Amino acid sequence: MSSAIRPDRTGVLSAPDDAGGFGDRLAIRVADRRSQIVLGLDPDPARLWPRALELAGGADGGPAERAARAVAAHCRLVLDAAAAQCVAVKPQVACFERLGAPGWSALREVVADAGERGLIVIADGKRGDIDISAKAYGQAFFGATPTPFGDVPGLGVDALTVNPLLGRDSLVPLVDAAREHGGGLLLLVRTSNPGAAEIQDQELAGGGSVSEALARIVAELGRPGVGPAGLADIGAVTGATAPERLESLRAAMPHAVMLLPGIGAQGASGRDLAPAFVPGPAGGLVSASRAIVYAHERGGEPAVCARREAARLRELVWGLYA
Amino acid sequence: MSSAIRPDRTGVLSAPDDAGGFGDRLAIRVADRRSQIVLGLDPDPARLWPRALELAGGADGGPAERAARAVAAHCRLVLDAAAAQCVAVKPQVACFERLGAPGWSALREVVADAGERGLIVIADGKRGDIDISAKAYGQAFFGATPTPFGDVPGLGVDALTVNPLLGRDSLVPLVDAAREHGGGLLLLVRTSNPGAAEIQDQELAGGGSVSEALARIVAELGRPGVGPAGLADIGAVTGATAPERLESLRAAMPHAVMLLPGIGAQGASGRDLAPAFVPGPAGGLVSASRAIVYAHERGGEPAVCARREAARLRELVWGLYA
Numbered sequence: 024m025s026s027a028i029r030p031d032r033t034g035v036l037s038a039p040d041d042a043g044g045f046g047d048r049l050a051i052r053v054a055d056r057r058s059q060i061v062l063g064l065d066p067d068p069a070r071l072w073p074r075a076l077e078l079a080g081g082a083d084g085g086p087a088e089r090a091a092r093a094v095a096a097h098c099r100l101v102l103d104a105a106a107a108q109c110v111a112v113k114p115q116v117a118c119f120e121r122l123g124a125p126g127w128s129a130l131r132e133v134v135a136d137a138g139e140r141g142l143i144v145i146a147d148g149k150r151g152d153i154d155i156s157a158k159a160y161g162q163a164f165f166g167a168t169p170t171p172f173g174d175v176p177g178l179g180v181d182a183l184t185v186n187p188l189l190g191r192d193s194l195v196p197l198v199d200a201a202r203e204h205g206g207g208l209l210l211l212v213r214t215s216n217p218g219a220a221e222i223q224d225q226e227l228a229g230g231g232s233v234s235e236a237l238a239r240i241v242a243e244l245g246r247p248g249v250g251p252a253g254l255a256d257i258g259a260v261t262g263a264t265a266p267e268r269l270e271s272l273r274a275a276m277p278h279a280v281m282l283l284p285g286i287g288a289q290g291a292s293g294r295d296l297a298p299a300f301v302p303g304p305a306g307g308l309v310s311a312s313r314a315i316v317y318a319h320e321r322g323g324e325p326a327v328c329a330r331r332e333a334a335r336l337r338e339l340v341w342g343l344y345a
Numbered sequence: 346m347s348s349a350i351r352p353d354r355t356g357v358l359s360a361p362d363d364a365g366g367f368g369d370r371l372a373i374r375v376a377d378r379r380s381q382i383v384l385g386l387d388p389d390p391a392r393l394w395p396r397a398l399e400l401a402g403g404a405d406g407g408p409a410e411r412a413a414r415a416v417a418a419h420c421r422l423v424l425d426a427a428a429a430q431c432v433a434v435k436p437q438v439a440c441f442e443r444l445g446a447p448g449w450s451a452l453r454e455v456v457a458d459a460g461e462r463g464l465i466v467i468a469d470g471k472r473g474d475i476d477i478s479a480k481a482y483g484q485a486f487f488g489a490t491p492t493p494f495g496d497v498p499g500l501g502v503d504a505l506t507v508n509p510l511l512g513r514d515s516l517v518p519l520v521d522a523a524r525e526h527g528g529g530l531l532l533l534v535r536t537s538n539p540g541a542a543e544i545q546d547q548e549l550a551g552g553g554s555v556s557e558a559l560a561r562i563v564a565e566l567g568r569p570g571v572g573p574a575g576l577a578d579i580g581a582v583t584g585a586t587a588p589e590r591l592e593s594l595r596a597a598m599p600h601a602v603m604l605l606p607g608i609g610a611q612g613a614s615g616r617d618l619a620p621a622f623v624p625g626p627a628g629g630l631v632s633a634s635r636a637i638v639y640a641h642e643r644g645g646e647p648a649v650c651a652r653r654e655a656a657r658l659r660e661l662v663w664g665l666y667a
Contacts, residue, residue, distance in 0.1 A: 065477060068492035076493060086495035093493070117474060117481035121490045122497055123453065124446040131445065147478075151508060152439060152471050153538040155387060159439035168443045170390035171398060171415070173408035175444055186473060188510040188533060190540025211510060216475040218512025222558060228548035233555065236544060 045182060045207030046254025046305075049110075049280060052143055053305035058110040058337045059344065061145060061282065063312025064098050064133065065115035068122070070317070071097040072325045084125070091125035094118075098133045102140060104326035105315055108333035111143035111181075113282075113310055134178050144180045145282070149211060151186035153193045161200025182207040184260055184282070187237050191244070198244050198257060207248075207256040207280070212237045212272060215262025215285030224268075234268065238275035249278045253302045258282060263309070266295035273298035284310040286336070300344040309340050367504060367529030368576025368627075371432075371602060374465055375627035380432040380659045381666065383467060383604065385634025386420050386455065387437035390444070392639070393419040394647045406447070413447035416440075420455045424462060426648035427637055430655035433465035433503075435604075435632055456500050466502045467604070471533060473508035475515045483522025504529040506582055506604070509559050513566070520566050520579060529570075529578040529602070534559045534594060537584025537607030546590075556590065560597035571600045575624045580604060585631070588617035595620035606632040608658070622666040631662050 043051075053059055068090040075097035082092035102112070112133075119130035137144050150160045159168075164183045167174040185197055187210045194210070201208050213223050213234040223234045238259060245255030258280030261272055273281070281299040286309050299307030315336070318328035365373075375381055390412040397419035404414035424434070434455075441452035459466050472482045481490075486505045489496040507519055509532045516532070523530050535545050535556040545556045560581060567577030580602030583594055591603070603621040608631055621629030636658070640650035 065481075067477070068490060068494075068497075071493075086492055087497045089494040090490070090492035090497055115474075115478050115481070117472070117478045117485060120449075121481050121485035121499060123500075124449040127442075127446040127449050147474075149472070149474050149508070150439070152437075152469075153536065153540075155389070156437050156439045156469075159387075159437070159443045163439060163443035168390060168412070170408055170412035171393075172390075172411040175390075175409045175412055177443060178445075186471070186508045186510055188508055188544055189536050189538060190543035190545070192538055192540035193536075194540075214475065214511050214515075216511060216514055218475075218514035218516075221512035221562070222510055222555065223512070225555070225558065226550040228550050233544065233547070236547065240543070 044205060044248050044250045045201070045256035046248065046278070046280065047250035047252045048181070048205065049143060050252035050254055050303060050305040052110050052141070056110045056141070057341055057345070058108060059304060059307060059309055059340050060109045060333060060337045061111040061113050061308045061310040062101070062105055062109040062315060062333065063113045063115065063147070063310050064101065065118045065312050066094045066097050067118065068094055072100055074325070075100055087123050088125045091122045091129040094122065094126070095129040095132050099136060100326060101316055101329060102136060104329040105333040106137070106140045106142055108330065108337045109142060111145055111308060112137040113145040113147045113312070116146055116148040131178060134180055138179070143182065145182040145184065145209065146178060146180040147184045149184050149186045150197070151189055151193055153189055157193050157196040158200070161197050165200040165204045165206050180206065182209055184209045184211065186211050187240060191240060194240070194244060202248055202256055207258060209258045209260050209280070209282045210237060210241050212241060212259040213261050213265055213268055215264040219262065219265070235271060235275055238272045241279050242276040245276070245279060252305070253278060254305060255279055260284065261299070263296060269296065269298040273301055278302060280308060281306060282308045282310055286311055286314070296344070304345045307344060309336065311336055366524070366527060366570050366572045367578035368570065368600070368602065369572035369574045370503070370527065371465060371529075372574035372576055372625065372627040374432050374463070378432045378463070379663055379667070380430060381626060381629060381631055381662050382431045382655060382659045383433040383435045383630045383632040384423070384427055384431040384637060384655065385435045385437065385469070385632050386423065387440045387634050388416045388419050389440065390416055394422055396647070397422055409445050410447045413444045413451040416444065416448070417451040417454050421458060422648060423638055423651060424458060426651040427655040428459070428462045428464055430652065430659045431464060433467055433630060434459040435467040435469045435634070438468055438470040453500060456502055460501070465504065467504040467506065467531065468500060468502040469506045471506050471508045472519075473511055473515055475511055479515050479518040480522070483519050487522040487526045487528050502528065504531055506531045506533065508533050509562060513562060516562070516566060524570055524578055529580060531580045531582050531602070531604045532559060532563050534563060534581040535583050535587055535590055537586040541584065541587070557593060557597055560594045563601050564598040567598070567601060574627070575600060576627060577601055582606065583621070585618060591618065591620040595623055600624060602630060603628060604630045604632055608633055608636070618666070626667045629666065631658065633658055
């Protein structure tokens with residue numbers, strides 16, 4: 024796990040909390056760091072901090088290798104600036120995957136770096152498949168792959184975002200892999216984009232919406248993983264852009280950690296998120312990426328602006344919901 | 346594109362068909378190769394053909410590098426054996442991703458190899474995300490990523506399986522990326538696993554099932570991409586395990602290519618798939634992986650058994666539906 028007991032370079036004291044399940048570990052981290060902010064990392068090689076390009080300027084190799092070096096340097100700088108204000112980091116897998124093998128190496132580096140800083144690492148991969156493929160994703164993100172040449176370790180993240188359209192049998196191998204390693208899953212229940220309405224908000228003939236049906240799956244899969252802190256290891260992505268839906272979703276999954284994207288760049292405000300925090304301060308995680316990473320584009324030095332914006336968000340949410 | 350005009354090592358004549366959209370290109374390939382079989386590649390490093398382990402035995406590096414070499418060798422051997430019986434190949438991305446950066450390099454190699462053999466390459470990634478992340482997946486699979494160090498080419502596949510739970514705005518960037526490069530998407534509409542019933546078969550209050558709502562999205566997104574062959578560039582995954590649903594799904598998306606997993610290892614038979622083939626022989630693609638790759642486990646030499654099983658499936662489907 025990326026969250027093994029290691030020196031915490033951010034200066035925030037982290038408890039040696041690896042004994043518990045994902046919900047307990049998260050609750051302890053949130054309390055220690057007094058933060059519910061998840062720092063999203065979706066690096067665009069064409070929009071990196073200038074300092075990252077300088078640092079990676081001398082890297083060897085072709086465009087993929089050099090871009091991946093610059094992306095890794097950028098993420099390190101962003102973490103240097105903002106990690107102390109956050110409880111977790113959420114690398115967007117697509118942004119690394121598009122750089123091929125060097126991108127995947129950069130992702131592994133970012134995951135390890137964030138773990139060493141005491142951050143919970145949530146891979147935003149929105150994976151979902153059946154049978155042996157679901158098992159393979161479990162190995163890729165949480166476990167290891169047995170081979171005749173020895174085990175190949177996966178990324179070792181703390182949590183993975185998962186698309187549940189394929190139903191429970193597609194989720195069980197991922198639940199098993201996450202739980203075995205003290206990790207968690209965050210299932211897409213109600214995403215933050217306008218198009219989410221098209222399928223997720225549809226009302227079912229039997230009553231309730233598709234999102235509410237997904238929320239019931241989250242609750243059932245998470246039931247064996249509820250720890251003393253009252254949080255399960257199976258949580259949900261519930262966009263902050265549809266706060267009017269949070270109450271019924273919270274009722275359907277009382278112990279789920281809710282990841283709340285859509286504050287900041289996607290436009291929602293920090294208000295009206297109260298249902299997320301019913302189980303406690305760690306019941307809701309507020310995700311922000313571009314609002315923090317590109318804060319300097321309104322004027323200022325990237326690291327200073329990122330730190331300031333992350334601190335502002337942390338205080339806003341902590342003030343409302345701790 | 347992996348399908349640029351190149352020598353076809355399988356000995357099957359391929360037309361220089363890159364001018365058209367995905368549907369037309371597929372229709373020409375199916376007619377040329379007299380095959381609707383999609384060879385699924387989901388390599389398990391613990392279950393590779395023995396010859397692949399011999400070939401990769403001397404590879405340098407750690408377990409990941411050596412396993413990825415063996416996986417690439419295995420896929421090459423499987424293609425040597427069965428490619429001539431197939432029209433397309435479908436690498437399962439999870440099985441490469443779990444080997445990290447070396448796995449991603451092996452995937453790139455397999456994609457290029459299959460393209461050189463005249464096969465249509467369908468990346469089975471079941472990706473789906475919003476906004477800049479959807480665009481990043483488009484760059485990873487179809488396009489290229491602009492960076493200050495030059496463009497980084499993506500995998501260059503012909504098609505990608507996509508999870509549409511996030512709605513139309515999540516799909517448009519992928520549609521654009523695929524269409525720009527003459528590629529296609531296959532959206533999950535009704536998957537082949539038992540759990541598919543849980544969400545996809547739910548009846549909506551407004552009438553029809555979730556799958557039928559997804560099928561309407563497939564039809565609408567594909568409408569501008571219907572070519573002279575009568576096939577769109579946006580198709581659907583519609584499991585052969587629920588043949589009773591194919592008729593209504595075909596009615597909802599008359600021009601969609603239907604990818605039909607679930608024959609063979611997942612247990613369905615080749616019968617009752619007629620609705621898939623209404624637009625012509627290329628309207629249905631029958632996917633088989635373990636049934637071909639592990640045919641020798643019932644006794645025999647791997648390559649001989651794989652070729653025989655692929656040929657049997659090709660004749661079965663071609664006989665019924667060409």
